Amino acid sequence: DIQEGLKRSVRFLDEQHMHVSALIMDRNRQVKMRTCHFFDIWHIGKSMFLDQCSFRECEDLKLWRPAVINHLYWAAASTPDGDPDVMEAKWNCMVNHVQDIHEHGTPAFLSCAHPPLEGEARNKQWLEPANNDYTLSPQHQIFSLEAFHSLILHFAPKHTGFSFLGMYSRLLLAALHFNSNGSREVAQTSDGEVYYAVRYPRLRKGGWVVRPVKEKPSYG
Structure with missing residues (x-):
């Protein structure tokens, strides 16, 4: 049950003295939490009547x-x-x-x-x-959380089985890599111009977006 799982997670964070001020989720209306509950805009935009x-x-x-x-x-x-x-x-x-x-x-x-x-x-x-x-x-x-979930697949692909210690270690590596590279600067040319790239997201149904290109990640 999603709601019971969320309640246990919030309870665990409270026990660790970490206050949850807001909960951001997809458009699942079955979840009713006392914690301030918001819907993520991307999911609403993707599924709206339009x-x-x-x-x-x-x-x-x-x-x-x-x-x-x-x-x-x-x-x-x-x-x-x-x-x-x-x-x-x-x-x-x-x-x-x-x-x-x-x-x-x-x-x-x-x-x-x-x-x-x-x-x-x-x-x-x-x-x-x-x-x-x-x-x-x-x-x-929740875009950054979904980006982190995608990064986990880089370190622990689904088509490969790992031991508990192996999976735990790879999750730690993914977290370290994400935290180290999550705030990278935007790449610039030698003249100081910002690099941009055109992307064609599958879910945009032919729509394109222009996004700045970040500097290459580090793996130190």
């Missing part, structure tokens, strides 16, 4: 997919105090924005935060007016 049904039926809406996902991140990240009313108002304003409506009349969020749209920003495929409520984590996400 991916599930609307994009299959509306080609115009499909063009807005990257912007809608980015707006979901922004609605959470721009609300560091986690105020659910403000966060929900920011998220809901996307319905107006895609119709070229930027004044919302909502006390919690009166108008879009972007400057007046001009040029290319104005020349968009606006949608015609047409006839769930999540508590998103405002700051912390």
Whole structure:
């Protein structure tokens, strides 16, 4: 049982005098914890109705997919105090924005935060007016934890069996490597320009993203 396992983990951390201030999870609604409980934005964005049904039926809406996902991140990240009313108002304003409506009349969020749209920003495929409520984590996400789980496979691939001591040692190596390289600087050219790379994530269904390239990891 996931919830019982989480309770045991939180209880263990309490016994070690480590206070758990917040729990960040995927969109599993079966978990009910007394600890402050948030949903990870990436999982919400991946599974929201826009991916599930609307994009299959509306080609115009499909063009807005990257912007809608980015707006979901922004609605959470721009609300560091986690105020659910403000966060929900920011998220809901996307319905107006895609119709070229930027004044919302909502006390919690009166108008879009972007400057007046001009040029290319104005020349968009606006949608015609047409006839769930999540508590998103405002700051912390579980991306780094998933990156660590992926790194474990580098040291302990699933297709190989290890003894308990062997597996334990490899987990320690993965943790040491991750902690040593988790905050690497962005790579730069000899002229001081930042390196960027274009990535094509499988789950973005053809969408691409531009990300800065980090310096090479060390294995000392």
